[in-house]
Amino acid sequence: MPAYQQRAEIVRTEKLTGDVFRFTVKAPDIAKDSRPGQFVMVRAGEGMDPLLRRPFSIHQVAEGELVQILFKVIGKGTQALANLQAGYSMDVLGPLGRGFVYNTQHKHYLVGGGIGIAPLLFLAGNMLNKNESSAIKVFLGARTGDEITVLADDFVSMGVEVEVATEDGSLGRQGLVTDLMTPVKNENPARVYACGPYPMLRAVVGVSREKNLACQVSLETIMACGLGACLGCAVLRADMNGYVHACMDGPVFDADDVAWL
Amino acid sequence: MAVERPDMKTSIGSLLLKNPVMTASGTFGYGEEYASLVNLHRLGAIIVKGISLLPRQGNPPPRIAETACGMLNAIGLENVGLERFLTEKLPFLQGLNTPLIVNILGDTLEDYQQLAARLEGEEKVAALEVNISCPNVKQGGVAFGTDPGMAHAVTQGVRQNFRRPVIVKLSPNVTDITEIARAAEDAGADAVSLINTVLGMAIDIGSCKPKLANIFGGLSGPAIKPIALRMVWQVAASVSIPVIGIGGITTPEDAIEFMLAGASAVQVGTTNFINPKAAEEIIQGIGTYLAENSMASIRDLIGRARQA
Numbered sequence: 098m099p100a101y102q103q104r105a106e107i108v109r110t111e112k113l114t115g116d117v118f119r120f121t122v123k124a125p126d127i128a129k130d131s132r133p134g135q136f137v138m139v140r141a142g143e144g145m146d147p148l149l150r151r152p153f154s155i156h157q158v159a160e161g162e163l164v165q166i167l168f169k170v171i172g173k174g175t176q177a178l179a180n181l182q183a184g185y186s187m188d189v190l191g192p193l194g195r196g197f198v199y200n201t202q203h204k205h206y207l208v209g210g211g212i213g214i215a216p217l218l219f220l221a222g223n224m225l226n227k228n229e230s231s232a233i234k235v236f237l238g239a240r241t242g243d244e245i246t247v248l249a250d251d252f253v254s255m256g257v258e259v260e261v262a263t264e265d266g267s268l269g270r271q272g273l274v275t276d277l278m279t280p281v282k283n284e285n286p287a288r289v290y291a292c293g294p295y296p297m298l299r300a301v302v303g304v305s306r307e308k309n310l311a312c313q314v315s316l317e318t319i320m321a322c323g324l325g326a327c328l329g330c331a332v333l334r335a336d337m338n339g340y341v342h343a344c345m346d347g348p349v350f351d352a353d354d355v356a357w358l
Numbered sequence: 359m360a361v362e363r364p365d366m367k368t369s370i371g372s373l374l375l376k377n378p379v380m381t382a383s384g385t386f387g388y389g390e391e392y393a394s395l396v397n398l399h400r401l402g403a404i405i406v407k408g409i410s411l412l413p414r415q416g417n418p419p420p421r422i423a424e425t426a427c428g429m430l431n432a433i434g435l436e437n438v439g440l441e442r443f444l445t446e447k448l449p450f451l452q453g454l455n456t457p458l459i460v461n462i463l464g465d466t467l468e469d470y471q472q473l474a475a476r477l478e479g480e481e482k483v484a485a486l487e488v489n490i491s492c493p494n495v496k497q498g499g500v501a502f503g504t505d506p507g508m509a510h511a512v513t514q515g516v517r518q519n520f521r522r523p524v525i526v527k528l529s530p531n532v533t534d535i536t537e538i539a540r541a542a543e544d545a546g547a548d549a550v551s552l553i554n555t556v557l558g559m560a561i562d563i564g565s566c567k568p569k570l571a572n573i574f575g576g577l578s579g580p581a582i583k584p585i586a587l588r589m590v591w592q593v594a595a596s597v598s599i600p601v602i603g604i605g606g607i608t609t610p611e612d613a614i615e616f617m618l619a620g621a622s623a624v625q626v627g628t629t630n631f632i633n634p635k636a637a638e639e640i641i642q643g644i645g646t647y648l649a650e651n652s653m654a655s656i657r658d659l660i661g662r663a664r665q666a
Contacts, residue, residue: 099394100394100395101394101395102395102633102634102635140632140633145427145579145580145608146426146427147424148424148427148428148429148579148580148628148632149424149429149631149632150631150632173424174424188633190395190634318419318420319419319420319421319422319423320422321422321429321431321628321631322385322391322630322631324387324391324392324395324634325387325391326384326385326386326387326391326392326407326630326631327384327385327422327431327433327631328407328416328421328433328436329419329421329422329431329433330419330421331416331417331418331419331421331436332419333418333419338415339415340415340416340419340436
């Protein structure tokens with residue numbers, strides 16, 4: 098699959114909460130080839146510090162030319178990114194990596210934690226083009242309701258069923274996203290597609306295994322190139338013998354292909 | 359008076375390059391990774407990820423950490439090994455007009471000799487770059503690069519098994535890099551390339567632990583350019599074989615500085631991760647600089663800053 102390096106004009110910036118932002122950029126080449134679960138490498142400005150691009154899952158693709166990313170300010174790179182204004186053309190590389198694989202015969206459970214919800218909206222939209230909305234169910238988890246209110250609404254307005262769990266109980270049920278999975282049965286058969294912080298993914302994989310559900314996970318790692326050249330994004334294989342790489346073998350992996358430590 | 363089409367050709371021993379800009383080993387995969395983003399035919403040469411006789415898994419993650427204007431890496435020489443390189447990676451590279459330089463590494467002298475002998479039989483391999491300078495593996499690697507006697511022995515072992523140009527890649531993590539450069543020259547190297555990464559580390563003050571699983575890693579990127587430039591200047595004064603400048607080259611201006619210091623060619627490394635088009639932009643920029651400064655040839659640039 099080809100990747101493109103383009104100057105993508107920021108057409109819209111949204112501050113969803115205190116530190117979560119959503120940017121919409123105009124990147125026609127990237128938009129037309131993007132698949133749910135793939136990512137882009139974004140340069141936060143022109144300078145040498147921060148030096149490296151930052152990887153972001155593609156949150157949504159719209160109108161054949163718009164690409165959205167969702168990010169939380171956690172360090173120097175994301176802070177620099179958050180400071181960019183609409184009208185600026187940022188250097189974007191993508192689409193990269195392997196995305197989610199799904200089959201219209203399945204019942205789909207999309208499980209997201211915090212900012213990890215990012216690629217699931219694109220996935221749900223893509224599935225809706227091919228499936229009945231009843232075949233899709235979304236479980237979202239976060240520390241507080243603020244973190245995901247807007248994002249949960251996006252799924253609702255898409256017409257898919259959403260359940261929410263928050264650790265402080267401020268939205269939906271009080272608890273963890275895995276609590277929402279309790280009634281899930283392996284019928285039709287069912288498949289789990291998960292994205293979020295590592296401890297949450299490990300728990301989702303554990304629940305999926307108990308229920309005998311096939312599970313795909315989108316993993317986040319430190320990454321320099323996104324192209325398979327730097328080999329920095331190593332992920333331990335399930336057999337603990339060697340590594341796969343998030344940028345080219347992932348970022349979406351079958352949960353059984355990687356080690357859960 | 360501006361020169362219309364300056365001559366960009368340079369040479370490394372018997373290897374003639376259409377321009378002096380190569381992609382550094384470990385930053386450009388096996389070439390194919392960049393095929394949709396870069397016009398590979400335009401590059402002076404492609405140097406592929408270091409190859410060992412047998413595949414290597416590399417170090418546990420985290421393998422990289424960003425630092426101010428630079429990055430640390432401790433990949434641990436992960437590579438597919440010689441056999442898979444020949445069957446899976448070489449066919450794509452054979453289709454390019456660009457010279458292929460293979461970076462080789464080993465744990466023992468015999469490893470280097472065997473790699474050289476096998477690659478001697480592959481016509482597409484225009485030159486070898488002998489990695490005696492990786493800071494991230496416990497055996498071999500940097501041990502060969504910090505001792506002049508060992509550097510001499512490895513270079514000689516490769517030289518005796520490979521007829522085309524042999525480039526020896528030098529570590530900056532030594533007391534006197536010119537001593538190692540002279541040892542490589544004495545043993546028959548056609549060129550030296552420098553610098554490999556500078557040994558460094560970073561600590562996460564949240565977890566109170568080193569950021570790299572390997573603790574130490576090699577620093578690369580714009581942060582190391584002044585160190586690299588100083589070492590290229592010193593080595594160019596100490597050997598009579600061509601010097602290839604490496605270290606933080608990001609712009610055409612950076613590359614020109616290295617050539618003014620005495621480098622006959624340059625390698626672009628970490629920048630490939632950030633801007634895949636960097637090598638092409640640097641080639642273009644050097645051409646423009648020569649034209650604007652009435653220099654007919656790249657040779658007018660090499661070592662010019664050293665002239666009295």
